[in-house]
Amino acid sequence: MSLREKVFEFFKKKETVLSGGGAKAVEKQISMGKLTARDRITKLLDPGSFHEYDMFVEHKCKDFGMENKQLPGDGVVTGTGTISGHPVCIYAQDFTVAGGSLGYMHARKITKIMDHAMKLGVPIIGINDSGGARIQEGVNSLAGYGEIFYRNTLASGVIPQISVILGPCAGGAVYSPALTDFVFVVDKISKMFITGPEVIKTVLGEEISMEELGGAKIQCEISGNAHFFAESEEECFQQIKKLVTFIPWNNRKKADTFPPKPPKFQYDIEKIIPESPREPYDIRDVIRAVSDDSDFFEIYERWASNLVIGFSRVRGETVGIVANQPFVLAGVLDVDSSDKAARFIRFCDAFNIPLITFVDLPGYLPGVDQEYAGVIRHGAKVLYAYSEAVVPKITIILRKAYGGGYIAMCSRHLGADFVFAWPTAEIAVMGPEGAANIIFKKEIESSSNPEETRKAKVKEYTDKFANPYIAAANGYIDAIISPRETRDYLIHALSVASRKVEERPQKKHGIPPF
Amino acid sequence: MNDEFKDLFVDGSNYKTKLTRKFGLRKIKPEVDDPKIIKAFIPGLIKAVYVKEGDSVRRGDKLLVLEAMKMENQILSATKGTVKKINVEAGKVVVKGEILLEIE
Numbered sequence: 131m132s133l134r135e136k137v138f139e140f141f142k143k144k145e146t147v148l149s150g151g152g153a154k155a156v157e158k159q160i161s162m163g164k165l166t167a168r169d170r171i172t173k174l175l176d177p178g179s180f181h182e183y184d185m186f187v188e189h190k191c192k193d194f195g196m197e198n199k200q201l202p203g204d205g206v207v208t209g210t211g212t213i214s215g216h217p218v219c220i221y222a223q224d225f226t227v228a229g230g231s232l233g234y235m236h237a238r239k240i241t242k243i244m245d246h247a248m249k250l251g252v253p254i255i256g257i258n259d260s261g262g263a264r265i266q267e268g269v270n271s272l273a274g275y276g277e278i279f280y281r282n283t284l285a286s287g288v289i290p291q292i293s294v295i296l297g298p299c300a301g302g303a304v305y306s307p308a309l310t311d312f313v314f315v316v317d318k319i320s321k322m323f324i325t326g327p328e329v330i331k332t333v334l335g336e337e338i339s340m341e342e343l344g345g346a347k348i349q350c351e352i353s354g355n356a357h358f359f360a361e362s363e364e365e366c367f368q369q370i371k372k373l374v375t376f377i378p379w380n381n382r383k384k385a386d387t388f389p390p391k392p393p394k395f396q397y398d399i400e401k402i403i404p405e406s407p408r409e410p411y412d413i414r415d416v417i418r419a420v421s422d423d424s425d426f427f428e429i430y431e432r433w434a435s436n437l438v439i440g441f442s443r444v445r446g447e448t449v450g451i452v453a454n455q456p457f458v459l460a461g462v463l464d465v466d467s468s469d470k471a472a473r474f475i476r477f478c479d480a481f482n483i484p485l486i487t488f489v490d491l492p493g494y495l496p497g498v499d500q501e502y503a504g505v506i507r508h509g510a511k512v513l514y515a516y517s518e519a520v521v522p523k524i525t526i527i528l529r530k531a532y533g534g535g536y537i538a539m540c541s542r543h544l545g546a547d548f549v550f551a552w553p554t555a556e557i558a559v560m561g562p563e564g565a566a567n568i569i570f571k572k573e574i575e576s577s578s579n580p581e582e583t584r585k586a587k588v589k590e591y592t593d594k595f596a597n598p599y600i601a602a603a604n605g606y607i608d609a610i611i612s613p614r615e616t617r618d619y620l621i622h623a624l625s626v627a628s629r630k631v632e633e634r635p636q637k638k639h640g641i642p643p644f
Numbered sequence: 645m646n647d648e649f650k651d652l653f654v655d656g657s658n659y660k661t662k663l664t665r666k667f668g669l670r671k672i673k674p675e676v677d678d679p680k681i682i683k684a685f686i687p688g689l690i691k692a693v694y695v696k697e698g699d700s701v702r703r704g705d706k707l708l709v710l711e712a713m714k715m716e717n718q719i720l721s722a723t724k725g726t727v728k729k730i731n732v733e734a735g736k737v738v739v740k741g742e743i744l745l746e747i748e
Contacts, residue, residue, distance in 0.1 A: 332713070333686070333713065334686070334687070334740055335686075335687035335739055335740045336740070351664075351665055351666065352665070352666055352669075408657060408658060408659045408660060409660055410649060410659070410660050410661050410662070435664060436664070456659075456661065457661065457662055458661060458662050458663075458664060459652060459661055459662070459663065459664060459667060460652045460654060460659035460661040461661075462652075462654060466666070492654040492655060492657060492659060493654055493655050495654070496653075496654060496655075497670070497672075498671075498672065499670045499671055499672070532655065533655070560655045560656070561654075561655055561656060561657040562657075563655075563656040563657045564655040564656025564657060565656075567656050
């Protein structure tokens with residue numbers, strides 16, 4: 131055979147693989163509003179940058195008639211490419227091939243590209259669209275899942291790991307995304323659950339649709355399993371492309387710097403917070419008022435939104451933001467917001483991203499449901515994550531910083547490098563009403579006019595303690611600053627802390643309360 | 645704009661704020677099981693009823709058998725008392741949470 135004939139033969143073989151599960155299966159995939167695995171990859175990566183590997187991998191299953199079946203690429207597409215010039219390793223399950231079911235060779239392709247990502251020190255992106263384990267392969271299929279989870283764990287904190295759920299992802303399969311750093315879902319396309327609606331109906335007699343049980347909205351608003359919600363696959367890819375610009379390739383690098391831009395004019399920092407400490411405002415306006423180009427990339431926008439987390443840049447450098455949101459549940463800490471904050475703080479610490487914390491919270495959410503759900507052990511995660519973090523930690527107290535909430539939100543006592551407070555800050559054990567009711571209980575009760583006395587005592591407490599000066603007198607805050615100075619102080623603090631080194635005792639690893 | 649803000653009470657102070665869907669879904673006070681009210685913990689079929697109204701029972705006495713998921717679950721009394729009311733008989737299909745029997 132001549133070279134030409136061999137090349138021709140190769141092209142024919144390649145064409146068969148590239149056609150995936152065949153025209154009919156592809157048509158069905160598209161009719162569900164989904165793209166094919168290769169289209170997804172090419173839409174997400176820089177044009178022309180995708181290079182596919184392991185195209186001719188074949189399964190080895192000899193049971194249940196599988197020996198006569200050819201599964202192109204064994205139902206998964208793997209390779210390397212770039213996003214805005216950043217190198218990435220990527221895999222996408224191909225639902226048109228045997229429902230994207232995970233057999234042993236399918237899993238081997240995934241673990242191989244994961245190992246590759248670790249060696250190269252680049253992010254790994256996994257696009258999930260699979261009916262689950264390939265039942266014909268039995269325990270070999272389970273082995274495949276396990277080996278993926280093991281690598282997810284080893285890669286955690288070394289390279290960024292991104293999961294994109296673009297189809298079903300059920301049973302054991304959900305645990306790979308759950309171990310990764312960021313999970314993206316798309317409305318009406320993504321479905322995640324451990325036990326499906328059928329099982330729930332048989333066992334509990336409760337009827338629930340797939341969408342209501344584990345659709346994109348549920349994962350983003352209720353369970354917190356997914357970080358980013360999109361209306362379409364296209365929007366989802368835009369979100370991933372943006373995320374990649376904020377994070378470094380691996381834990382030995384810093385995120386890319388961008389040309390500095392001033393915040394946009396419309397965010398006037400002095401006009402955001404209302405006079406009364408009990409009136410709400412949108413904390414994201416404060417974040418935008420100090421961020422380059424007022425660009426704040428929020429993570430977990432819909433879940434536990436009483437606390438806001440995300441990335442922005444200050445003078446071109448990526449920073450991780452953690453902030454109480456007075457707009458929602460008065461900005462309290464609770465079970466979900468503690469989990470949300472703690473995991474994000476650990477991500478930033480692992481990937482050399484300085485942390486900026488904005489504080490305005492009345493404390494923890496009271497309630498039987500919170501206590502029963504373990505707000506104590508969940509809340510402890512925030513203390514752990516902040517204390518453990520060695521990246522530059524800058525805290526700005528805007529208004530209320532009461533009680534345990536004050537300590538938890540990256541106080542000086544948990545090792546903050548810089549703590550600044552606005553003149554509106556109130557750093558105290560609790561709000562004036564609660565404090566006055568306790569301290570002056572007898573005087574209020576024995577007074578001829580308890581309501582008047584109570585008001586007078588609340589005012590007395592407010593005048594004396596609802597300010598930043600007592601904390602400043604103890605050196606717990608470094609400077610009281612006017613709101614307009616906030617960005618300058620941040621720029622300065624980030625620049626003087628840019629080579630910060632903080633040693634921690636040698637240990638295999640800590641034991642955080644998770 | 646202003647009516648979307650509700651009151652939230654934290655440590656003696658009232659705050660104007662938005663509430664979340666999950667906050668709305670929370671159980672104010674989780675139910676505590678009353679040992680005197682026997683409910684179906686799983687949907688299934690009553691296979692047998694061992695007691696009748698007016699019988700006195702001791703802790704650990706067999707009350708009934710509930711078959712579900714091909715398992716015969718023996719329902720025992722968790723308390724001492726008299727059977728006040730029996731709502732089921734053998735052969736009845738019950739849903740989850742249905743009150744099967746009451747003891748006083």
